[in-house]
Amino acid sequence: MTHGVGHDVTRQGEPDMTTVFKFGGASIKDADAIRHLTPLLEEHTDRPLIVVVSAMGKTTNKLEALLAAARSEGKEDAYRECFEALQADHHEAMEALFGDSRDSPAERVDALFDELDALHRKHRASPYARHYDQTVCYGELISTTIVAAWLNHCGIATDWHDARELVRTDACHQAANLDWAATADAIRERLRGSECVALTQGFIGGTEHGDATTLGREGSDFSAAIFAHCLDAREVVIWKDVTGLFNADPRRFDNAIQLERLSYAEATELAWHGAKVIHPKTLGPLQEKSIPLTVRSFETPDATPSVIDAERRFDAEAPSCILREEQVWIEVLPRDFAFMDEPRQHDILGRLVEAGLHANLVDSSAMRFALCLDNKPERLEQLIDSLEADYEINREDGLTLLTVRHPQPGMMDTLSEGREALAERRNATTAQRLFRSSDCPETWHIPESR
Ligand SMILES: Nc1ncnc2c1ncn2[C@@H]1O[C@H](COP(=O)(O)OP(=O)(O)O)[C@@H](O)[C@H]1O
């Protein structure tokens, strides 16, 4: 597989010893969490270190709410409330970290909040996706401003870099596509040989015209892989609130076990099917350069981590379970009693692509084509409006898709007990069933292998 990097972005000399760290929202959710970064970084400042950071905690969700209020008529109060709450959260963290120290980045952060406020007015009439990117990028711009100031305050010399100028993309807002050659040039020119820790934003990029773009929700892992790929890094470490990658979300499965070693291919499958711990686009750019990915706990950094590399030996040792919630099932039926043949499927899938959606499960029969989709309201509305012009549509919301990799015989049936499966799919390595979320337990249990 190639990532469009092409022959013009080749290894230049020996790989340097760059390490890329990625800290997600949970690892910088408040002042205490940010304080924890210092010892983790101190151990690594003797070699080139790139640090990719997400927005604090659930800031991106809050910015999405801010955007919704900004785009609705008569919601000025809700907008102002969201805005002030966000600003207050960030101020609280800065006050706890810096007190009245002159190192506090409060002025710069307030300037970023002012920019965000002004951009709203400017982009209110822009298409949703463009407005989205000009808004949510501030979560990362602000968090990195605070973290960079904190590291410098602690004596770790850190340069702040604007990822909008480094991660160069097209203008496909909310799911921007990389211009790998321009990105590699920019990253190499600005970051190679840096004496300081280079700190930048995950998730965001920019077009050649200076518009902010985003790489897809939870895309900071992918950003880390982009930097590592372009710098031929020796390792990427994703710091999480779990000790590594498990065979199921340890918060939802009471007997999930950690996978200490797995291949790029298997980790990609898990991520693709919705294991939220790694963004699915992360592994490809690393695999292409044989850069190992370590998933490690920022709370217990000495705990055995998970390592993902080319070794496939351990992949199928334990079955893995993945839950995808807030699913929508859409049945598309012909109005003219004609078959749902390939031209029709092609037509429907074309509209799905146009709406920027991905089908997590597809099922077809003579007179019916059905899709299981994430509930992304703006995009679903576009898809359904388009399909309703030519087809009859049945829709069911509130569903959970369970995927099992390497299922043991009978395992899916045990996991399904007492629940109606609205749809299912199975191949040699993977089984999937779709349930009503109201029928599903809060805590699941992986059946013992027979
Ligand atoms: N297979 C899995 N292995 C480990 N964690 C998982 C898995 N699937 C889901 N998770 C969840 O992912 C969470 C960490 O990811 P996330 O919250 O996106 O981190 P961050 O915001 O720091 O990037 C964990 O708290 C865990 O509940």
Ligand SMILES: N[C@@H](CC(=O)OP(=O)(O)O)C(=O)O
């Ligand atoms: N802040 C963005 C990007 C991201 O990757 O975040 P996290 O690393 O916290 O999952 C989001 O919430 O989608």
